[in-house]
Amino acid sequence: MSRYAWYTRVTDTLHRLTVLTLVGGTLYMSGGLAYTLYMNGKKYEQQMTQQKALEEDNQQLQSPTAPPTE
Incomplete structure (x- = not known):
């Protein structure tokens, strides 16, 4: 497995944090x-x-004699 340069890992980490945020x-x-x-x-x-x-x-209350409306 090849190792990446430190700035590539930092950039990748910042990108992941940005996306997750x-x-x-x-x-x-x-x-x-x-x-x-x-x-x-x-x-x-x-x-x-x-x-x-x-x-x-x-x-x-206004019309007590009127039948209830449905």
Whole structure:
């Protein structure tokens, strides 16, 4: 097995670290983005459910003799 010059090994090591940093950072940021989108979607769904319930309550209070709408 032939030995490489020291500068070739240093350059190879720096290149590997750069690639691993870029790949790791990309995966980390993608995971954070996916988590944020999931949590925001969940929060939005809860808000819409609460808003719909409040609207239904308001409709019932405004017209108590009207039949419930589905």
